[in-house]
Each structure stands twice: as structure tokens, then as C-alpha cells.
Amino acid sequence: MIHSKKYGENKPDLIVLHGLFGNADNWHSIAQSWSEFYTVHCLDLPNHGKSSPMEALSYPKMADSIVSWMTESDIDECYLLGHSMGGKVAMQLASNYPDKFKKLIVVDIAPVDYQPSHLEIFQGLAEIDSQRPASRKAADDILAKFESSVGVRQFLLKNLKKEESGFSIALARKNIEEGYSTILVKPPLSAPYNKPTLFIKGANSDYIQQKHTQETVAFFPEASVKVIPDTGHWLHAEKPVPFTNLVKRFLQH
Numbered sequence: 246m247i248h249s250k251k252y253g254e255n256k257p258d259l260i261v262l263h264g265l266f267g268n269a270d271n272w273h274s275i276a277q278s279w280s281e282f283y284t285v286h287c288l289d290l291p292n293h294g295k296s297s298p299m300e301a302l303s304y305p306k307m308a309d310s311i312v313s314w315m316t317e318s319d320i321d322e323c324y325l326l327g328h329s330m331g332g333k334v335a336m337q338l339a340s341n342y343p344d345k346f347k348k349l350i351v352v353d354i355a356p357v358d359y360q361p362s363h364l365e366i367f368q369g370l371a372e373i374d375s376q377r378p379a380s381r382k383a384a385d386d387i388l389a390k391f392e393s394s395v396g397v398r399q400f401l402l403k404n405l406k407k408e409e410s411g412f413s414i415a416l417a418r419k420n421i422e423e424g425y426s427t428i429l430v431k432p433p434l435s436a437p438y439n440k441p442t443l444f445i446k447g448a449n450s451d452y453i454q455q456k457h458t459q460e461t462v463a464f465f466p467e468a469s470v471k472v473i474p475d476t477g478h479w480l481h482a483e484k485p486v487p488f489t490n491l492v493k494r495f496l497q498h
Contacts, residue, residue: 247314248295250287253280257347258320259496260311261287264329264354265363265428266370266401266416268294275481278489282497283324288314290331292417292424299417302424304337304432312342321345324496328352328481329452330428339438340464349442349465350492353450353478355457356464358430365391366401367422370414377411384412400479434464442468443495445488447480 250269259279263271269287276285291299291307299306311334315323325346327335332354339349369391378384384405388398406415421428442465446453453470461468471491476483 246297247310248289249314252276252285254284256282256284258323259283259285260323260325261285262290262327262331262334263293264331266366266404268403270403275485275489279493282493290334292420294415298420300420302420303427304333305341307334308337308341311338312345315345322347324348326350326352326492329354329478333432336434336464337432340434340436343438343440346440348440348496349438350445350495351442352445353447353452353480355453355461356431356434357457357460361425361429363425370401370416370418374413374418377413379411381405381412437464437466439466444468444470445480445491446470446472447476447478448472448474449476450478450480452478
């Protein structure tokens with residue numbers, strides 16, 4: 246089961262996919278601004294938010310779960326945007342089901358393998374689940390031992406849920422951790438996607454690099470790249486206005 250949040254009515258459909266440890270709510274403000282022109286569907290990916298857990302996760306399995314949701318939602322064709330891990334899911338969707346997607350936007354990720362960079366975050370989230378802190382402040386104190394960036398901690402703590410025994414993390418954390426090596430690798434793309442594709446890079450982020458060009462163009466021959474200055478990996482949160490405008494321009498031309 247895929248959980249979604251919908252913004253707008255009776256306009257062209259745009260599906261938005263969050264990154265690792267994210268959820269649909271991450272896109273709330275931006276989705277509101279896009280809803281003037283599109284019916285925006287912000288999805289929780291499997292193991293995240295209110296969507297169902299998925300064991301032995303893979304990019305094809307995640308893609309298939311979204312296509313099933315599209316069928317249930319009577320969406321035959323739409324625009325597609327994904328950030329980070331969600332960008333890899335979006336690439337898989339476009340490659341496997343090209344007829345369903347009119348244009349593709351991939352935010353700060355490339356179709357390549359990446360090195361592990363979240364191992365301490367997994368430890369911090371596990372510690373919160375173990376200790377069940379009584380307040381958000383206490384949860385942040387626990388996470389601060391594993392992640393120094395306040396911004397990253399604020400993002401991660403959006404997954405907190407209040408229970409009688411204290412706060413816990415609203416993620417299928419063990420499924421994500423067990424599938425982490427799969428998340429890191431290049432999605433097993435089946436065929437090139439020959440429609441307009443936009444890769445958006447944060448200037449200060451190293452997730453998209455010049456050396457990735459050949460692998461990217463092999464599967465996305467119509468790709469262009471735009472760089473947003475003075476931004477890192479969460480460029481849509483750091484520079485929401487340039488980001489939303491860039492997406493609108495690409496989709497409308």
C-alpha cells in the first residue's frame with residue numbers, strides 16, 4: 246500500500262518521490278505552489294511514512310508498487326519527479342514504464358553506485374527506538390551523538406511519532422537498513438528513457454559529478470542538467486523558489 250498526499254484538482258498529474266528517511270510531508274510547501282498548475286501527488290515510498298513495509302526491497306519492486314498505486318488512482322500518464330533515493334526510483338519507473346511518464350525530473354542523484362554515508366544515522370535512529378525518549382528535545386540529544394548537522398537532524402526527526410512509551414521512529418527501519426546496500430547501487434535500468442529529462446544538481450553537492458555523464462546519457466539521452474548555486478543535497482529545502490520555478494519552466498516547455 247502506497248500512501249499519498251494530493252494537492253490540486255483536475256490538472257495534469259505530477260508524482261513526487263522523496264529521498265531516504267523522508268516522507269510526503271517534506272514536499273508540502275512546494276507541492277502547494279505547484280498545485281496552481283498540476284495535481285501534485287506526494288508519495289510515501291515503501292518503508293517510509295504511512296506506506297506499507299517492504300522486505301528485500303529493490304528499485305524494481307518499489308517502482309512496481311508505485312505503478313500499482315497509479316492504476317488504483319486512475320493515473321495513466323503523468324510527470325515524475327524524484328529526489329535522491331526517490332530519484333533512483335523515478336529513473337527505474339521511467340526506464341521500465343516509459344509510456345506512463347511524459348517528462349522526468351531527477352533531483353541531485355545519478356544512475357551510479359554510491360558509497361555508504363548513513364551508517365551513523367542508522368545507529369542514532371536505532372538508539373531513539375531503543376530509548377523511547379519522552380520529548381523531541383531528548384530525541385534530538387540522542388541523535389546529536391551520531392549526526393552533527395542540525396539541519397539533517399531536523400529532517401530525520403520529522404519521522405518521530407508519539408506513543409505511550411515515548412517517541413519512536415515512524416520508519417520500517419530494519420527493512421531499510423537490511424536493504425541499504427541495494428539502495429546505494431545503481432538501479433537496474435532496463436532500457437533508455439527517450440523523453441525530456443532534467444537533472445537538477447546542488448552546486449555544493451557531490452552526488453552528481455562530471456564523471457557520471459556517460460552513464461547518465463546512456464539511459465537518458467534527452468537529459469539536461471541545471472545547477473542551483475549555493476545549495477547542497479537538499480536544494481529544494483535550501484532554495485525553494487528557484488527550485489520550484491526551474492521545475493515549472495521545464496514542465497511547461
